[in-house]
Amino acid sequence: MVRTLKIVGTSFFLGYMALMAGPVAAQSPASHQHSFSGADKWAHIFDDPKRDERQKPHQVIQALALKPEAVVADIGSGTGYFSVRLSNMVSKGRVYGVDVEPDMVRYLGERATREKRANITAIAGTPDDPKLPEKVDLILMVDVFHHIENRAAYLRKLQSFLKPGGRIAIIDFRMESRDGPPKAERIAPEAVIAELKGAGYALSGQHGFLPDQYFLIFEPVAKAP
Numbered sequence: 001m002v003r004t005l006k007i008v009g010t011s012f013f014l015g016y017m018a019l020m021a022g023p024v025a026a027q028s029p030a031s032h033q034h035s036f037s038g039a040d041k042w043a044h045i046f047d048d049p050k051r052d053e054r055q056k057p058h059q060v061i062q063a064l065a066l067k068p069e070a071v072v073a074d075i076g077s078g079t080g081y082f083s084v085r086l087s088n089m090v091s092k093g094r095v096y097g098v099d100v101e102p103d104m105v106r107y108l109g110e111r112a113t114r115e116k117r118a119n120i121t122a123i124a125g126t127p128d129d130p131k132l133p134e135k136v137d138l139i140l141m142v143d144v145f146h147h148i149e150n151r152a153a154y155l156r157k158l159q160s161f162l163k164p165g166g167r168i169a170i171i172d173f174r175m176e177s178r179d180g181p182p183k184a185e186r187i188a189p190e191a192v193i194a195e196l197k198g199a200g201y202a203l204s205g206q207h208g209f210l211p212d213q214y215f216l217i218f219e220p221v222a223k224a225p
């Protein structure tokens, strides 16, 4: 059960921290699974307009340099904060918003209908499979990486969902950021890079303009002919 929403109106990141501190369902040192049911309540946090100031979604999406016909998977899409913005950018393409929490999938599907965003499809993923119906140009994971169980296998599986030239972009909280989930749950960018390398990817870009989060871009390492 999600805790109080009194924090709404103060700060996205403080609200996120307060909620993260509450509904822990199960934890392991490798990943942290929280309850993300109650999507309508989470929407007050994830889609709080105050979040934009530090999340800089427009700058993030500009940096991803997507073509209008691009196909994108927003894995761990939550209430659709990035999915709806991506849908504007890929007007001739598609956004798959993937989440393991059924109520988030329900919420995003209803939001896409309500906002007449025909190029968004909400997908019910599983912890080991995003269940994408086609290969994509970009996989985006914002504040999700530390929630993924068995990341080594999951990351290897993602390779099969990337088109040639496809990329994975990972945005998550820096260890030293004042805001974000509890520090014990964060994963340092060096560790993310090492995990991706182990799963067959190389770092192909990074951006430093987000005040609280790192922003890393990976591509599969080309296999020897």
Ligand SMILES: C[S@@+](CC[C@H](N)C(=O)[O-])C[C@H]1O[C@@H](n2cnc3c(N)ncnc32)[C@H](O)[C@@H]1O
Pocket: 036, 046, 075, 076, 077, 078, 079, 080, 081, 082, 098, 099, 100, 101, 104, 125, 126, 127, 128, 141, 142, 143, 144, 147, 148, 149
């Ligand atoms: C902190 S929220 C971030 C939501 C969204 N990316 C945003 O920036 O607003 C993390 C989301 O990831 C989802 N999630 C966790 N593990 C997942 C997995 N293995 N596959 C897909 N979604 C997952 C959760 O249900 C939750 O909706």
